[in-house]
Amino acid sequence: MIKSVLRKLEHHHLLSTAETQALAEAIARPRYVKPHEDLVSRGDSPGRVTLLLDGFATRYKTLEDGRRQILGLLVPGDFCDLHSAVLGRMDHSIATVSPATVATMRADVVEQLSTRHSSLAHALLWCTLIDDAITREWVVNLGRRTAYERTAHFFCEIHARLAAVGLSRGSSCRLPLTQTELGETLGISTVHVNRTLQELRRKGLVTIRGGELTIHDHDQLMADALFDPDYLYALGQKHPPTRNAANG
């Protein structure tokens, strides 16, 4: 279960056995969380860092009048709130969307480990910065792409990210979001999500059913989305340069 996290951290570069062990020890015993439950809420000062081991979660913010925007989709292996260890409190909330398994680590322990193991610190920072790169791409998505392009782009991204942690089966992967949640992610209304999904289906590019996303024509989807996986920093590749020849 902890594998998904290690796999992600090692995308960056390999950790020593001492490091992975220290990390594994710091991780509290996994906890099961029901769908649609807050893991951390805006304003919290958790003092613990939460790690998503299984299932899906969203970062989100709600405006005074109830409008909700999803800021990011968290997939297994993602850290939920590393930044809160430095900033002290959460400026947004995080909620599960599916049944999930999470583990936590004490923030001060993470800090200690980071000072002791510089490449662990580096790996954690790397995770945070990839998240930022993804958020920036979402800004492009919301600002400059049409609803259709946005949706296509989102599907490309999710498939790539899940593939990176070994959670895709060929052209399929899980994506347990309702059309309402998709709308809150893509900045469009639920009704328009429905229209858009129909168009993607009609063109034979994508079907989504029962929380399962299937991409039928990856090339065309990427083209329609103006998708360039550059910003994922080879998250989709097995192991970047630092890994030596004997790749597994």
Next chain:
Amino acid sequence: MIKSVLRKLEHHHLLSTAETQALAEAIARPRYVKPHEDLVSRGDSPGRVTLLLDGFATRYKTLEDGRRQILGLLVPGDFCDLHSAVLGRMDHSIATVSPATVATMRADVVEQLSTRHSSLAHALLWCTLIDDAITREWVVNLGRRTAYERTAHFFCEIHARLAAVGLSRGSSCRLPLTQTELGETLGISTVHVNRTLQELRRKGLVTIRGGELTIHDHDQLMADALFDPDYLYALGQKHPPTRNAANG
């Protein structure tokens, strides 16, 4: 000139004289840059970290077909590409919008300083995380706010951020963006920017002229924008708790 940076770093908590001195020494002699010139381009692996000392700059990305989205506005005191030191290359470009003064530091020197001076490392990380919080709020802005609300929100944010580095005069501050650039920031067309600015003016909330932004009714503007400065983490306050009583 270096003051703007220090002032920002010290929002977080005070640096020792040794630290500020080490930082000052690492900063190469300032360089003047013309408006609308790239400071770093997408794909670059700069090896140096750039610091904006004076003037304005934008992070931006361009889609294959030419559509451009501004991902962030950089104001004096902001780091342009701290993350590139870890990620290795830029996933977006940074360009000046006004005449600007910048300085650079070698990435490896920054890394060295960070390991030697932990509270400097902390301060730099803090800057990065604030940037992320701002980017997340931009996602909300683009995804859930109307053109009018977005524009109002953007003006609130810029004024708060400039006030934080001592670059506002009462209800006014510089904002040298053309209506086209505002559109690329707010995810709307140039024509619609014009319409929106007129509405803000008609309501007596804001005027923008000759690169100068003036807010006539701050309360109403914040209300219309659904602006909550929370996400700026008290960037707008002089000095947070860690600073002792004798505040300047």
Next chain:
DNA sequence: TAGAAAATCTAACACATGTTTGTGAATGCA
């Protein structure tokens, strides 16, 4: 397994925003 609740899907209509095109004013450059 029935009933309730949630999610998908449709349709009609409203409207915010985009597009195109053009004018006049401001700005920069030779």
Next chain:
DNA sequence: TGCATTCACAAACATGTGTTAGATTTTCTA
């Protein structure tokens, strides 16, 4: 000082997306 360029502003029209409301289907749960 004049010319070219950029910028702000305007009007008419096109359209993508939002809204409201309701019918169907699926999923949950008692």
